[in-house]
Amino acid sequence: MSDEPKPEWNYRPSADLAGDAGSRPEPNVILEKIQQDMGECTRCVLHEGRSKIVFGSGPADAKVVFVGEGPGADEDAQGFPFVGRAGQLLTQMINNTATGEGIPIQRDDVYICNVVKCRPPGNRAPEPDEMGTCGQFLERQLDAIRPRAICVLGGTAAKYLLDTREGITKIRGAWKEWHGIPVMPTFHPSFLLRAYNKEGKRQAWEDLKKVLHYAYD
Numbered sequence: 132m133s134d135e136p137k138p139e140w141n142y143r144p145s146a147d148l149a150g151d152a153g154s155r156p157e158p159n160v161i162l163e164k165i166q167q168d169m170g171e172c173t174r175c176v177l178h179e180g181r182s183k184i185v186f187g188s189g190p191a192d193a194k195v196v197f198v199g200e201g202p203g204a205d206e207d208a209q210g211f212p213f214v215g216r217a218g219q220l221l222t223q224m225i226n227n228t229a230t231g232e233g234i235p236i237q238r239d240d241v242y243i244c245n246v247v248k249c250r251p252p253g254n255r256a257p258e259p260d261e262m263g264t265c266g267q268f269l270e271r272q273l274d275a276i277r278p279r280a281i282c283v284l285g286g287t288a289a290k291y292l293l294d295t296r297e298g299i300t301k302i303r304g305a306w307k308e309w310h311g312i313p314v315m316p317t318f319h320p321s322f323l324l325r326a327y328n329k330e331g332k333r334q335a336w337e338d339l340k341k342v343l344h345y346a347y348d
């Protein structure tokens with residue numbers, strides 16, 4: 132386990148997310164409302180090529196939320212995030228790290244979603260304006276769940292969530308924050324699937340250990 136200092140958890144909702152103090156519904160009710168508000172969304176151009184909106188999956192009271200950039204072909208077909216090859220690697224990473232570190236959770240115990248909910252054509256990265264439009268839903272999801280930690284996967288999602296221009300290689304492995312919630316940036320599993328990425332895999336596993344220990348110790 133890492134002996135690095137742990138970041139503070141001190142959630143600060145933004146003014147537009149703060150709502151009416153004292154009347155906050157249960158997280159699952161809030162998530163349902165967000166999904167209703169999203170409806171058959173056509174707010175950005177990505178709706179044109181999608182089969183299914185990929186809202187997110189996992190328990191509404193999850194202690195960790197993983198955030199990728201957007202759905203791929205398998206996710207678009209099934210309507211669930213991280214179900215293709217990259218998703219299988221993410222599952223392995225979560226399950227094996229948790230088991231190896233003695234943390235009693237598996238993938239089903241965390242919440243997983245993306246910045247944009249519709250598949251960008253040809254698996255390109257979502258554009259800043261698409262993330263700007265769809266990101267309102269991600270931010271409402273994070274506000275509903277209020278996890279102890281967020282793990283952001285890959286440079287595109289990190290740039291949006293952390294409002295940074297720095298690349299993932301530079302920022303991975305060190306805690307940042309989103310509204311007072313600690314955020315660990317790490318590599319996207321699809322990047323780790325490339326054969327030459329042994330060192331990247333080792334680093335991502337280290338990052339994941341920090342996240343799981345922070346959230347569950």
Ligand code: SF4
Binds near residue numbers: 173174178264
């Ligand atoms: S990506 Fe988001 S904002 Fe764009 S159409 Fe899909 S749900 Fe709507």
